[in-house]
Every structure is written in structure tokens, then in C-alpha cells.
Amino acid sequence: MSTDTDFAAPRPTTVAPERRPTFADVVRSEWTKFHTMRSTRVVVIAVVVAMVGLGAVISAGTARGFVRLTPEEQAAFDPTLVSLRAYFPVQWLVGVLGALVMTVEYRTGMIRSTLAAVPRRGRLLAAKALVYGVVVAVLGQAVAFGAFLVGQPMLAAQNAPTAALGDPGVTRAVCGAGLYLAGIGLLGLALGTLVRATVGAFAILVALPLLPTVLPLLPAGIGEDIAEYWPTVAGERVMFVVDIDGGLAPWPGLALFLGFVAVVHVAAYAALRVRDA
Structure with a gap:
């Protein structure tokens, strides 16, 4: 009897290698998560209302008080900055939304799942920064120009000085306001990555712009020197058209602030790389 079999030996099966997500894939995923996040629309609407609406209120109120200013104060009056003043509370809104881009994933x-799908954590953070950075840059420019265009007629209605986009330094200041808000938004993302909690990131975001107000209380003028180069103070210089105190120039000040944001992102990446989910 033959010992040969009539069955052919099974052929080895080949398994297609699992496709790793590209950076474009990660960006698309992060965009989907961002625009479907419940808080996104709420914060974006709040940013528009606060920057434009509150800016109009500030401009109108400041214009009514212009006639009561001293000659020195009238000479230092900066109509562009007045119309952009609402950036101060708005920075906390864009900052907390940036923090939520990361912290909502830790909370839920x-x-x-995200780190399992995208094990390269630097790629993940870069994709989040790209998506939110583009969004907040566009949003920041839109609300800055909106606040300026609404605020200047409020000043003119009370016969206070006004500014036009063609005036020296005005367009730079308005565009700079949008860039400053974009930087704050990315700072919020980095802080959210570092502390992994929305409340903690928000507390730091609130403290950063307020701390310079108490620094001058330090002895021997040390606080004043620190305050001049404080990241948020330096970044705000880009919105000044009338320079009354001889501080940092607009673009170097903004560069110092954005450099600080970059350093915090490096720290955030280092923390994200070594910590467990």
C-alpha cells in the first residue's frame, strides 16, 4: 500500500503588514476629534462675542472718558490698543480650549486608544498642535480685525482719537493680537499635556498674565526688570502702536513669548513620552 497522500501540503499564508498611520492620517483624526468636541463651538462663539462685543463696550466707555484725561494721558492714548483690549479675558478662553484638546482625552x-493607534507620541502632539494652531490662528485674526473695525467707530462717535489700518503700526498691532492669541492657545495645549487636567492648566493660564502685576513689589527694582521680559508682557508689546514706556520692541517681544511657548511644548513632549497613559 502506498504511503503517499492525495492531499497537497498547505501553502504558507502571507499576512499583509499592518499599515501604520501617516502624519496626515493623524492630523485628519485630530481634526475630527476637535470639531466634534462639544466644548469647541461653545468656546469659539464665546471668543467671538467677548472679543468683538466686549471690545466695543471698552472702546465706547474709554471714548466717553477721553475728555477727562490729562494732556499727558491724551498724548499716550492708543486707539488701536483700546479696541483690542478684550484680548485679556479672551486669552483665557483660547487657552482653556487648547488645554481641552489634550485633557479631554485623559478625562474620558x-x-x-489614541496612543495605541499612534505610538509615536511626538507625532501625536505635533498633529494636535498643527490642528489647533491653524484654527486658533485663523480665529485670532478674525476676532482681532472684528474688534478693531467695530471699536474704532465707537471712539469716533465720542470724538476720541481713532486709527486706520493704513496708519503706521496699526495693521501690525491688529495682526499681532491674533498671533498672540494663537500663541496662548498653543500654550494651553502644552500645559494641558503637562498637567493632564483642565483645572490645573487653566489655573496656570490665569496666573501667567496676572503675576507681572505683583512683580514690581519685589525689592531693588528686580521685579520691574523681570516684568519687562515676562513672556506674556513681552508678547503683548506687539499690540502697542503708541510706545510710552520704552519697553521691548513689538516683534522681539512677540518672538520672546513664542519662544517661551516652544520651550513649554518641548517639556510637554518630554512628559508625554515618558509617562503612562
């Missing part, structure tokens, strides 16, 4: 536990 989604971060484990």
Missing part, C-alpha cells in the same frame, strides 16, 4: 480615557 480615550488617550489609551
Whole structure:
């Protein structure tokens, strides 16, 4: 009897290698998560209302008080900055939305699935920064120009000085306001990555612009020197058209601020790389 079999030996099967997500894939995923996040629309609407609406209120109120200013104060009056003053509370809104881009994943536990799908954590953080950076840059420019265009007629209605986009330094200041807000938004993302909690990131965001107000209380003038180069103070210089105190020039000040944001992002990446989800 033959020992040969009539069955052919099974052929080895080949398994297609699992496709790793590209950076474009990660960006698309992060965009989907961002625009479907419940807080996104709420914060964006709040930013528009606060920057334009509150800016109009500030401009109108400041214009009514212009006649009561001293000659020195009238000479230092900066109509462009007045119309952009609402940036101060708005920076906390864009900052907390940036923090939520990361912290919401820790709160819901989604971060484990995200890191399983995108094990290269630097790529993940870069994709989040790109998506939110583009969004907040466009949003910042839109609300800055909106606040300026609404605020200047409020000043003119009370016969206070006004500014036009063609005046020296005005367009730079308005565009700079949008860039400053974009930087704050990315700072919020980095802080959210570092502390992994919305409340903690928001507390730091609130403290950063307020701390310079108490620094001059330090002895021997040390606080004043620190305050001049404080990141948020330096960044705000880009919105000044009338320079009354001889501080940092607009673009170097903004560069110092954005450099600080970059340093915080490096720290955020280092923390994200070594910590468990």
C-alpha cells in the first residue's frame, strides 16, 4: 500500500503588514476629534462675542472718558490698543480650549486608544498642535480685525482719537493680537499635556498674565526688570502702536513669548513620552 497522500501540503499564508498611520492620517483624526468636541463651538462663539462685543463696550466707555484725561494721558492714548483690549479675558478662553484638546482625552480615557493607534507620541502632539494652531490662528485674526473695525467707530462717535489700518503700526498691532492669541492657545495645549487636567492648566493660564502685576513689589527694582521680559508682557508689546514706556520692541517681544511657548511644548513632549497613559 502506498504511503503517499492525495492531499497537497498547505501553502504558507502571507499576512499583509499592518499599515501604520501617516502624519496626515493623524492630523485628519485630530481634526475630527476637535470639531466634534462639544466644548469647541461653545468656546469659539464665546471668543467671538467677548472679543468683538466686549471690545466695543471698552472702546465706547474709554471714548466717553477721553475728555477727562490729562494732556499727558491724551498724548499716550492708543486707539488701536483700546479696541483690542478684550484680548485679556479672551486669552483665557483660547487657552482653556487648547488645554481641552489634550485633557479631554485623559478625562474620558480615550488617550489609551489614541496612543495605541499612534505610538509615536511626538507625532501625536505635533498633529494636535498643527490642528489647533491653524484654527486658533485663523480665529485670532478674525476676532482681532472684528474688534478693531467695530471699536474704532465707537471712539469716533465720542470724538476720541481713532486709527486706520493704513496708519503706521496699526495693521501690525491688529495682526499681532491674533498671533498672540494663537500663541496662548498653543500654550494651553502644552500645559494641558503637562498637567493632564483642565483645572490645573487653566489655573496656570490665569496666573501667567496676572503675576507681572505683583512683580514690581519685589525689592531693588528686580521685579520691574523681570516684568519687562515676562513672556506674556513681552508678547503683548506687539499690540502697542503708541510706545510710552520704552519697553521691548513689538516683534522681539512677540518672538520672546513664542519662544517661551516652544520651550513649554518641548517639556510637554518630554512628559508625554515618558509617562503612562
